Amino acid sequence: MTCEHLNRIPSPGAHGAHRGFGLYLIRRLCDEVRLDRPDGHSRLRLHMRYPAAPVARRRME
Incomplete structure (x- = not known):
């Protein structure tokens, strides 16, 4: 496999x-x-x- 394989646009055979x-x-x-x-x-x-997951807030009691 070469970089050319990665950059090739597929076509129907x-x-x-x-x-x-x-x-x-x-x-x-x-x-x-x-x-x-x-x-x-x-x-x-x-x-x-991936986007960072939101930090869950802890409920203060």
Whole structure:
């Protein structure tokens, strides 16, 4: 896998079969996607940012 695979826009293949949409969805859903190739194996690191959870107020008695 290379960076070109991550940046490719999927298109319908033969007989209307769709391929390559997994990487496309990963790029669309994640805030950051990193490709690493340790020892010749592909590894994706996916990062998603979530809004901070509101702090619950304690009731003072």
